[in-house]
Amino acid sequence: MSKANQFLDEDAVSPVIGVILMVAITVILAAVIAAFVFGMGPPEQAPQASIRASALEINDFNSVMLEHQGGDEVTLTSSVTKFSVDGNAVDYGPVGDYFSAGDRLYIGANGTDTYTLANTTADADATENVGNSTETVDLTIIDVQSQQMIADLTVRF
Numbered sequence: 001m002s003k004a005n006q007f008l009d010e011d012a013v014s015p016v017i018g019v020i021l022m023v024a025i026t027v028i029l030a031a032v033i034a035a036f037v038f039g040m041g042p043p044e045q046a047p048q049a050s051i052r053a054s055a056l057e058i059n060d061f062n063s064v065m066l067e068h069q070g071g072d073e074v075t076l077t078s079s080v081t082k083f084s085v086d087g088n089a090v091d092y093g094p095v096g097d098y099f100s101a102g103d104r105l106y107i108g109a110n111g112t113d114t115y116t117l118a119n120t121t122a123d124a125d126a127t128e129n130v131g132n133s134t135e136t137v138d139l140t141i142i143d144v145q146s147q148q149m150i151a152d153l154t155v156r157f
Contacts, residue, residue, distance in 0.1 A: 044145055045146060046143035046149065046150050047071070047073065047074050047075075047143060047150055048072050049068060049071035049073070049074055049099075049150060049151070050068070050069040050071050051067065051074075051141065051150070051153065052067045052153075053065070053153040053154075054067070054155065055131070056121075058108050058124050061126040061127065061129050062129040062131050062133070063106060063109070063121075063124055063126045063130050064085070064106070064130055064137070065105075065106055065107075066104065066105040066106070066107070067104050073098045073099060074100075074150060075097065075098060075099075076095045076096060076097060076098060077097070078092055079144060081141060081142070081143060081150070082141070082142045082144055083141055084140050085115050085130060085137055085138070085139055086113075086137050087138075088113040088115065089115075090107055090115040090116070091114070091115065092116075093116040093117055094118055094119060094120075096119060105117055106119070106121050107124065108125050108130070109127070109128040109129060110125045110127045110128065112128070115130065130155075131155065134157065135156075135157050136155060137155050138152070138153070139151070140152050141153075
């Protein structure tokens with residue numbers, strides 16, 4: 001065989017590798033585009049709010065007053081925001097739609113491990129102590145959609 005014809009008899013390996021690489025690049029590119037289109041974006045974030053909790057006496061019973069001191073407003077519906085005192089759920093009494101800077105909310109105990117959230121001290125329906133003197137209670141506020149903590153507070157009576 002002559003030197004000029006020695007390359008003509010070999011099988012074409014380079015085009016096969018080229019086709020495999022092109023298919024692999026196409027599949028990877030399609031997966032990346034699908035990830036962005038179908039919502040693999042950043043996770044939702046809970047409202048960032050500065051909330052202060054303090055002890056307050058309502059109807060001669062120890063209760064809790066919450067003050068929104070700034071930041072994002074908090075939506076006050078049980079499907080969006082969950083309040084709890086020492087792990088026990090707080091029922092929504094007469095409250096507005098939002099808890100914004102400058103607003104106050106009140107939590108009163110109206111039974112053993114039963115708490116009510118309200119806009120006014122009269123609506124908090126305090127018939128028992130949320131906590132006794134020298135006792136502390138833990139109050140948590142959680143954003144239901146993102147499952148993130150909005151506030152984790154301790155109140156000392």
